[in-house]
Amino acid sequence: MSPHAAASRQTSDETQPLDADVPASQQEASRMGGSEEQSPPSCASLPSFPPHSPSLSSSPLCQHSPPALENLLDLFTPPPVERLDWSMAHDAGVIVECLRADTLDNEISGNKAWKLRLPLARALSEGCGIISCGGGWSNHLHALAAAGTRLGIATHGLVRGHPEAPLTPTLADARANGMQLSFISRAEYKQRDQEDFAARHGDGLWVPEGGGSIDGVAGLAPLAEALVAPLAGSPAPQLVLLACGSGTTLAGVLSTLGERDGLRVVGVPTMNHGDQLYHRVRRLLAESGGSEQQTPEWGLWLGAQAGGFAKAPAWLIDFIQRFEAETGLEIEPVYTAKLFAALAHHLANGLIAPGTRVRVLHTGGLQGRRGYPALNLA
Numbered sequence: 001m002s003p004h005a006a007a008s009r010q011t012s013d014e015t016q017p018l019d020a021d022v023p024a025s026q027q028e029a030s031r032m033g034g035s036e037e038q039s040p041p042s043c044a045s046l047p048s049f050p051p052h053s054p055s056l057s058s059s060p061l062c063q064h065s066p067p068a069l070e071n072l073l074d075l076f077t078p079p080p081v082e083r084l085d086w087s088m089a090h091d092a093g094v095i096v097e098c099l100r101a102d103t104l105d106n107e108i109s110g111n112k113a114w115k116l117r118l119p120l121a122r123a124l125s126e127g128c129g130i131i132s133c134g135g136g137w138s139n140h141l142h143a144l145a146a147a148g149t150r151l152g153i154a155t156h157g158l159v160r161g162h163p164e165a166p167l168t169p170t171l172a173d174a175r176a177n178g179m180q181l182s183f184i185s186r187a188e189y190k191q192r193d194q195e196d197f198a199a200r201h202g203d204g205l206w207v208p209e210g211g212g213s214i215d216g217v218a219g220l221a222p223l224a225e226a227l228v229a230p231l232a233g234s235p236a237p238q239l240v241l242l243a244c245g246s247g248t249t250l251a252g253v254l255s256t257l258g259e260r261d262g263l264r265v266v267g268v269p270t271m272n273h274g275d276q277l278y279h280r281v282r283r284l285l286a287e288s289g290g291s292e293q294q295t296p297e298w299g300l301w302l303g304a305q306a307g308g309f310a311k312a313p314a315w316l317i318d319f320i321q322r323f324e325a326e327t328g329l330e331i332e333p334v335y336t337a338k339l340f341a342a343l344a345h346h347l348a349n350g351l352i353a354p355g356t357r358v359r360v361l362h363t364g365g366l367q368g369r370r371g372y373p374a375l376n377l378a
Ligand SMILES: *Cc1c(COP(=O)(O)O)cnc(C)c1O
Pocket: 018, 019, 021, 110, 111, 112, 139, 140, 210, 212, 243, 244, 245, 246, 247, 248, 249, 250, 335, 336, 363, 364, 365, 366
């Protein structure tokens, strides 16, 4: 990585961002504190907000039609693994493969979709809507709204922000997908971990910010299996890499894979104070019934946050453009670019033994590129 990356390590003035998905244009909004720990989702009450799907409104009991369940099953098929053609990997003699969770669906993208898998199934079977929260560029709300409209589940997003502010493209998509948006103040948003937070704003199954819950951890299981499945004719990967925000995805991968010899799993924190993720991941593992003894060997690569959550210094934009031009793989500044830049740093410095088979999880989130005009996207 460039010297800028080392410099960014010093600017650790930011609190844990969790999963706000806030690009640089609104990065002050990512400075929020608190924990995302939540009580397990409950689905006690039927939604009071108008269901936007005939399958929901047909009866007060909201029996879901078989097509909705089939659609859910169709949606969650393990994504493909592709070998990356990347000169940095070739030069280091390292094989880099990518699990393309960004390809799951045009709109219901990446790890956010998998974290929503169990809440969506529960909402379908219990016939209720889903209520959740996020920032203006939230990959989570974006995926939730799209999944809701596809499956006939009413969705309600509690958004940190002002109703008068122009909608981000992310929120415009969410609204177009039928999500009810309620804007709440920063002070109110800080209460999102309180037990009655969701109930103060609406009804439905509560899904915490970013899908960061025990259900989120459990929903990732099939993705975790796909992450270590060998490509036909090849040995299994030895090093698995993924970008971290709340650490839920890392915890899901670790708890699913259990104890496994010859495999190391590494998370790349994308925010300042990334070392806090050690505790968060351990806590998530404990809460989901596992323990650190029952996981593969794991660790974090610290120092890849490039100035902090959602920050995108010029060198990172440059890295994205060069990486995409060479590999044809699209990435975004908040998570996946920092992941690949960290891998590039390790490759360039001989920190990964030649012959190592690396499997990278592409967690999606490409819709968030729209928050970075420097990437010149339509
Ligand atoms: C949310 C997100 C992450 C981080 O996932 P966590 O489970 O919160 O650690 C990584 N990549 C993308 C694209 C995301 O949207």
